[in-house]
Amino acid sequence: MRPRKTAKKELMEPVDNPETALTGIIASASLGTFGEDLYKILAHSTQVGYYIIQDKKFQFINSHFREYTGYTEEEVLKMKPAFLLMPEDRRNATKNAIMMLREQRFSPYEFRIVTKDGRIKWIMETVMSITFKGKRAILGSSMDVTERKEASRRLEELEALESSILDAIPQAVLGLHERRINFANHAVKIIFGWHREELIGKSIRMIYRNEEEADKIGEIFYDSLEHQRTYETEFACQRKDGREILCRMKASRIGEKLREKRIVVTYEDITAEKKAQEELQRSREELRNLYTHLQSVREEESTRVARKIHDELGQSLTALQMDLSWLKNRLPANSKAIREKTQSMSGLVDATIESVHNITTELRPSLLDDLGLPAAIEWQAADFQKRSGIRCQAHIKCTNGAIDRELATAVFRIFQETLTNIARHAKATLCKVHLSENKKELCLEVTDNGVGITQWQVDDARSFGMIGMRERAHLWGGTVHVRNAKPSGTTVRVLIPLK
Ligand SMILES: Nc1ncnc2c1ncn2[C@@H]1O[C@H](COP(=O)(O)OP(=O)(O)O)[C@@H](O)[C@H]1O
Numbered sequence: 001m002r003p004r005k006t007a008k009k010e011l012m013e014p015v016d017n018p019e020t021a022l023t024g025i026i027a028s029a030s031l032g033t034f035g036e037d038l039y040k041i042l043a044h045s046t047q048v049g050y051y052i053i054q055d056k057k058f059q060f061i062n063s064h065f066r067e068y069t070g071y072t073e074e075e076v077l078k079m080k081p082a083f084l085l086m087p088e089d090r091r092n093a094t095k096n097a098i099m100m101l102r103e104q105r106f107s108p109y110e111f112r113i114v115t116k117d118g119r120i121k122w123i124m125e126t127v128m129s130i131t132f133k134g135k136r137a138i139l140g141s142s143m144d145v146t147e148r149k150e151a152s153r154r155l156e157e158l159e160a161l162e163s164s165i166l167d168a169i170p171q172a173v174l175g176l177h178e179r180r181i182n183f184a185n186h187a188v189k190i191i192f193g194w195h196r197e198e199l200i201g202k203s204i205r206m207i208y209r210n211e212e213e214a215d216k217i218g219e220i221f222y223d224s225l226e227h228q229r230t231y232e233t234e235f236a237c238q239r240k241d242g243r244e245i246l247c248r249m250k251a252s253r254i255g256e257k258l259r260e261k262r263i264v265v266t267y268e269d270i271t272a273e274k275k276a277q278e279e280l281q282r283s284r285e286e287l288r289n290l291y292t293h294l295q296s297v298r299e300e301e302s303t304r305v306a307r308k309i310h311d312e313l314g315q316s317l318t319a320l321q322m323d324l325s326w327l328k329n330r331l332p333a334n335s336k337a338i339r340e341k342t343q344s345m346s347g348l349v350d351a352t353i354e355s356v357h358n359i360t361t362e363l364r365p366s367l368l369d370d371l372g373l374p375a376a377i378e379w380q381a382a383d384f385q386k387r388s389g390i391r392c393q394a395h396i397k398c399t400n401g402a403i404d405r406e407l408a409t410a411v412f413r414i415f416q417e418t419l420t421n422i423a424r425h426a427k428a429t430l431c432k433v434h435l436s437e438n439k440k441e442l443c444l445e446v447t448d449n450g451v452g453i454t455q456w457q458v459d460d461a462r463s464f465g466m467i468g469m470r471e472r473a474h475l476w477g478g479t480v481h482v483r484n485a486k487p488s489g490t491t492v493r494v495l496i497p498l499k
């Protein structure tokens, strides 16, 4: 009795593989005779579907077989065995079963059945020859593997999706294991000129300029991926044709930890992008230089013209005024009309002297050259108040000491632009000017109480006044910040580092 008990226990345990189950059956059925006890064991197995076919008819099915087919025992015993199978799979399943019975095949085979409610299920099965009620019969043991099949189908789909995504992206993607390439997408052909097949199995050295650089970038990647998930950098690479390219590379470890140096790296060729960037940078630099040059030419020209007007026109006008006064003093007492004429001529000459002065000051405030920036700012603020009617308070806490003449011009021109803007745009009634300096920097702050400004107006590419202010400050390593003031209005803050 004992050995039989053991066999029964084995059979009742969960069985994944019908072959294992069958080994148990063979062991217990000894000599291939199908006994009553075994009959019961098979009937109760909930893991494996068992059936016996004799004379081309089902003679026995167990409960699990009933469960997955959906048919009752009565219905099954009446039907032809092939009826359960999907028509397309009948030939193959029969062929495999015959081969197995002839011991020409030993591994389980798969096919589809149609259940009673019309669903399709995948079945994995083995068959063996037995003696049942004294005659030859077939013992089939089968498993419903639909879920596993479905899962592996989904996995396959996912893998297909993954590889099509990898092939759709324009960057080259390489999978590395201990610095060997074990995966490459189609884009490696475009970026590096290599076919993926040429790269797989090879050292990553293939895409770098030399051994040292390949080692260096490898170290950088592996070091950083020890403690972070991804790492991005730019590095020089080499194509199959020997051409050097600059790549933006993003490395990422496979899995939570860096194991066996398994990483994925994407490569984007940014050679052209970098070149364009550099060219843009250069042309910006050139524009800036040109701007600076034009500004200084303009400033020199204004100074020269202002001086010329002042010297030549101013002196002649003063001489004319003196002549007129000489004439006035010598006029006979009764020449009223001539006296009035000379009076009005003298007035006109005065007005002309005044406007010549205004013109020269506008061209180049002599104060700037004579007394320096603090005085010029003070004077300009007072002049602005007089002309615009907007109250303008200047607070100067700054000496002329450290301020270079050119720098003074730059700050003064920025100041003039802020005042012009206040007059033109701000609708302000008050404006406060602070000029101060410490050891490190010179600071000019102009605040009005007008309508305020938006960031958009500040950054607009057509705000040439703003751009000019920034450019002038930039030339001295300084900055211009324009923002809304509290409770209303605009503040322009210019900071220039002092040497
Ligand atoms: N103090 C201010 N108050 C309100 N708006 C201003 C002020 N300064 C400048 N702006 C706004 O910013 C814009 C850009 O100024 P700017 O570059 O000097 O150009 P604009 O030639 O129009 O003066 C102006 O058109 C104006 O709308």
Ligand SMILES: [Mg+2]
Pocket (backbone or CB within 6 Å): 417, 420, 421, 465, 466
């Ligand atoms: Mg302006």
